Amino acid sequence: MIDLRLLRDDPDVLRASQRARGESESAVDDLIGADESRRTAVQHFEGLRAEQKQLGKQVPRATGAEKEALLARTKELSGEVKTAEAAVTEAEAALRAAQLRLSNVVEDGAPAGGEDDYVVLREVGTKPDIAEPRDHLELGELLGAIDVERGAKVSGSRFYYLTGVGALLQLGLLQMAIAQAVEYGLTPSIVPALVKPEAMEGTGFLGAHASEVYRLEADDLYLVGTSEVPLAAYHSNEILDLGEPVRYAGWSSCFRREAGSYGRDVRGIIRVHQFDKVEMFSYCRPEQAHDEHLRLLAWEEEMLAKVEVPYRVIDTAAGDLGSSAARKYDCEAWVPSQGRYREVTSTSNCTTFQARRLNIRYRDEAGKPQIAATLNGTLATTRWIVPILENHQRPDGSVTVPKALQPYLGGRDVLEPVKRS
Incomplete structure (x- = not known):
């Protein structure tokens, strides 16, 4: 499995490795996309969770109409958090699948080419x-x-x-x-x-x-x-x-x-x-x-x-x-x-x-x-x-x-x- 830090820091190394193997460079782009999608999903989920925690602190101190509004938002937010959490799980699965499709990075010095190019x-x-x-x-x-x-x-x-x-x-x-x-x-x-x-x-x-x-x-x-x-x-x-x-x-x-x-x-x-x-x-x-x-x-x-x-x-x-x-x-x-x-x-x-x-x-x-x-x-x-x-x-x-x-x-x-x- 490829190190995602290498993917983010120097994706061209992965592309060069794929070329040397005779494999598709698009697998690298797919992995980049999956990584970005996962990070976006996580950020969205964490933002909603932060809001949920903040509301949890505000509700006990609120009264009247303000409390009703906070409770309504809390109920609404609960569904959004569950949806966002499911999106994170889906994005993580897609990221792992994309990682598994990419071969290891070829070591510097290995000959390029196919079976007969040893x-x-x-x-x-x-x-x-x-x-x-x-x-x-x-x-x-x-x-x-x-x-x-x-x-x-x-x-x-x-x-x-x-x-x-x-x-x-x-x-x-x-x-x-x-x-x-x-x-x-x-x-x-x-x-x-x-x-x-x-x-x-x-x-x-x-x-x-x-x-x-x-x-x-x-x-x-x-x-x-x-x-x-x-x-x-x-x-x-x-x-x-x-x-x-x-x-x-x-x-x-x-x-x-x-x-x-x-x-x-x-x-x-x-x-x-x-x-x-x-x-x-x-x-x-x-x-x-x-x-x-x-x-x-x-x-x-x-x-x-x-x-x-x-x-x-x-x-x-x-x-x-x-x-x-x-x-x-x-x-x-x-x-x-x-x-x-x-x-x-x-x-x-x-x-x-x-x-x-x-x-x-x-x-x-x-x-x-x-x-x-x-x-x-x-x-x-x-x-x-x-x-x-x-x-x-x-x-x-x-x-x-x-x-x-x-x-x-x-x-x-x-x-x-x-x-x-």
Whole structure:
């Protein structure tokens, strides 16, 4: 949610941000109008209330015709106050709706443009020289690790089973992510997978991304697509002690409808309806958010180094940011079978956008409540299995286990095929 002080002081900043995102500038003008309408309604209501209080003091002292006139005006005024109060409620609702329609202000330095206008910040690691790479699904089937046929039989397309070493690989990967998070002082958390509408709205997932979300109508609850949602809402309507950032690492199953991805990545487990993930989440003071963002990115890169896959870091263009993000960095791992990089992590600086919606605050040096900043970043997810299998494959279909992962897979250094290649 946008800070109304910024709207009043410098609306051109918001217009520039909307242009960078490729979104309508008229949303800014709509918000300006809603803000002015609310202030006018409040002033009118407060003027009537002041008159009402003044009459309340005059009536006991008045007599005769004067008292009758005052009583008549008091009765008349009572109706006007109720009407004005209702107008304030309506104006406040319109203002909130207008605020919710406006995306976060893009951070200075973020690339302008759309999905293809990202900037590559760095490439890390050496791409393996594999003459005819098998893809992750073929490897997973050879290893007895991935079963998409039975996933489709039981649940439909874009579902799958992880079995045998596939299940161990995911569990080991996520446990390694939690271990790293704990090492750096993050609080490990297993979070609810179902949340109320206000949690989903507060994090910005009921806007442009509403079609991606599963909703249980009978219960008016939503299945989360990331533990960012329950972690953000965890401290809603609270005042935090933010002498230092407060950080969590949430492990959850995640659910996405993939409504706009028909025909894309239908093979394997790159784009699926259900997966598991460890997500970092941080609350901090707004002036700390830029450095905190880079810290989360560094922790993501440390995890990628542990699984020994080549990757690149991109600075996502403004038009490809989610509505809550002011800046986003993606880490994309090399996928040999596709000959390209694919996203495996992202980290977003949401500044005060989510916390303003969720009423999450801290006290400044003067003891005055201020809006906190929130950030998130993926530390590991099911999709990582794709580059791990493909980059570490061997000609016979076996897969070398990265050294850091071996303790989490019972000491295995190689995953051997269970089916003939």
